[in-house]
Amino acid sequence: MPTTPTAAADxxxxxxxxxxxxxxxxxxxxRxxxxxxxxIPSEAELAVRFKVSQGTVRKAIDELATDNLVVRRQGKGxxxxxxxxxRTQFRFLRLTPDDAAxxxxxxxRFIDCRRQRAPADVARALALRTSDNAIRIRRVLYFRDLPVVLDDIWLPAALFKGLTAERLGSYRGPMYRLFESEFHVRMIRAEEKIRAVAADDTAAGLLELPPGTPLLSVxxxxxxxGDRPVELRRGLYNTAAHYYRNELS
Amino acid sequence: MPTTPTAAADxxxxxxxxxxxxxxxxxxxxRxxxxxxxxIPSEAELAVRFKVSQGTVRKAIDELATDNLVVRRQGKGxxxxxxxxxRTQFRFLRLTPDDAAxxxxxxxRFIDCRRQRAPADVARALALRTSDNAIRIRRVLYFRDLPVVLDDIWLPAALFKGLTAERLGSYRGPMYRLFESEFHVRMIRAEEKIRAVAADDTAAGLLELPPGTPLLSVxxxxxxxGDRPVELRRGLYNTAAHYYRNELS
DNA sequence: GAGTGGTCTAGACCACACT
DNA sequence: GTGTGGTCTAGACCACTCC
Incomplete structure (x- = not known):
């Protein structure tokens, strides 16, 4: 049971x-x-369970909803x-085509999916020990049959036991949906660092571009x-016909 | 006075x-x-003014606060x-140095500030007629005396009468603060489209880089x-030692 | 102590979805 | 109709700021 505010005041x-x-x-x-x-249970039920008023439960759910952990639907629950x-299929992918139509x-296309020791920088980003294993996935996204995104994805191997290239390739739907349904790992939020870089030979080859082409590095x-980092994803975007959209406020 | 919900139900x-x-x-x-x-007036005052309960005023203010139109300070108002x-001086500039210290x-440095006919693309973006005038500002931002950002800024001339290079150059503080205090134009929110591009000769010169260097185009x-567009800003960022940060949720 | 925003309650009623 | 979330109210009390 929650502590009453006054009892916690000291x-x-x-x-x-x-x-x-x-x-x-x-x-x-x-859990x-x-x-x-x-x-989830109705507001009234939760109020009974937690022994607080419905208004207090309501405020808690309000915050969970703004954090995108739950979704409210009037009349339904x-x-x-x-x-x-x-609806976008890719909730976290902020790429938009110039041609809105x-x-x-x-x-x-999955190029690669292997298990290996986490390099130092990956281990640091995912809060792993350097002895821990990581899964590395490399894939390309095509829009209208043109390669636009090259992703290098690193995951803690301990959380994604049994993830293979076959499983990835045969799955229909967003990758984060697979993570959620098969491995019970739900991505809540993410931080991105964005720069402009020149395509190296590997990236140029996979994205079918001349080496040196400016790419968005994401x-x-x-x-x-619990703010636990569970994925490091390094993406290279060809922004010739797409842009990364952002809202500031 | 606000219509009561029931009266508006039809x-x-x-x-x-x-x-x-x-x-x-x-x-x-x-206004x-x-x-x-x-x-602004206290919640109690506003409740009286609008003839509603304080809780209703409170919910309205809550939304204004999440929209960043007002700021609440407990005990003060x-x-x-x-x-x-x-505190950042640049609320909308999402550039962060790699070296956090x-x-x-x-x-x-202001390179240019002139009044001219709005080009078609600018007119469209700012909802101007093509006969309307626009102010064009070009400037460079230096961090640690190195040029990092080249901005081309377009403003509707009608809203910024009397804005000159001198006024810009002599002003201490963020540009948006000047707009707000001198021209009563407050920037509320913004949308950005981000790509990677190669530096042309002009940009390369001003940013002191070799032509062709990949730059972030923002x-x-x-x-x-009222969702009225009042600024179009085209920025080129050198991301060699800085990155554009973003949060997804 | 007075004034402000912040929390919590209890109850009434409305809008919406399902059946 | 029943159950859900959504709105609105009125009042009590708490936390913070300033005098």
Whole structure:
């Protein structure tokens, strides 16, 4: 049960009730008590369970919704967010075609998928020991049969046992949906570092461009519950006919 | 006075009370009734003024705060957001040095500031007629005395009467603060389109780089109240020692 | 102590989806 | 109709800031 605010007042870090509820609910999500796509209990039920008013539960859920951990649907309930039903198919991919009418025909090709010791920089980014294994995936995304994105993806091997090139190749749907349904690893948020670089010979070959072509370099670190980093993804984007869109506020 | 929800129920678009309050408050901000940096009336006062409960005013202010139009400070009041007191000095500039310890020494150099007919693409982006005038500013940002950013900035001349290179050069502080205090144009949000390009001769000269160096091209369109576009900014960033950071969720 | 925003409650009623 | 989230209210009390 949550501590009442007054009882917690003598401790240095005062935490409102709804924050405590939010933490408890996040743990339920993390434990898998409520699974992606399913409805969580109604606000009234949760109010009873946590012995607080519905308004307090409501505020906790509000925050979970703005964090994109759950989705509210009026009249139906509140549902655990999932990468399964993204209308864009790629929730985290901010590439947009210059020609807005471009058909959604996309294709993937997996070049490589292997297990190896995590290099030092990858180990650091994923909070692994250098003795830990990592899975490295290399793939190309094609839009309208033209290669546009080359990704190098690093995952902690311990979390993705049994992930193979075959499994990746045969899966229909976004990669993050596979991670979520097969490996119970849900990507919550990510940070990206973006630069402009010149294509090296390898990238140029795979993206079918002259070496030296300017490419967008996007280094993404994705996190799951509890701010745990679980993916390092280094992408090279050909921005000749696409751009990376961003909103500032 | 806001229409009560029930009274508005017959019209097709139902709008909650707090949304109507939010709209009224946005208009007060736009009109300049409450000016940047100043405190707006307390929640209790606003509740009386709008004849609603404090909770409803509160929810309206909550949204204005998440939109970054106002800032709440417990115990003190709610204040109109301003570009004057950004700790980063550049609220919309997402460039970060690789070396996190880099000193904050920045310098600006204005290359050009002139008034001219808006080219077709600029006119379209700023919703101007092609007969309208625009102000074009070109400047370079230096970090540690090295040129890193080359900006081409387009503004509707009608909104920025009297803006000159001298005024720009003599002003201390962020450009958006100048716009806000001198021209009463407040930038609320912006959209960016990002690509990788090769430096042309001009850019290479100004950024002191070899022509052909990959640069980040950042096209920003900024909006003021009412989603009115008021700035088109085309930036070229040297990302050799800096990166563009972004958060996804 | 007075004034501000922040939290929490309890209850009423509305809008929406399903059946 | 029943159950869900969404809105609105009124009032109590807490935390923070300033005088």
């Amino acid at each position: 401790s240095p870090a005062f935490s409102p009730l709804y924050q405590q509820i939010k933490t408890l609910m996040t743990q339920s999500l993390q 898998g008590e409520w699974r992606p796509g399913e409805a 509140t549902f655990v967010a999932t990468h399964a039903e993204e 471009e058909t959604g025909s996309t294709r993937r 280094e993404r670190r994705s996190y799951t519950y | 019209s097709p678009a139902f709008s909650p009370l707090y949304q109507q309050i939010k709209t009224l408050m946005t208009q007060s901000l736009q 300049g009734e409450w000016r940047p940096g100043e405190a 709610t204040f109109v957001a301003t570009h004057a007191e950004e 880099e000193t904050g020494s920045t310098r600006r 096209e920003r369109r900024s909006y003021t109240y």
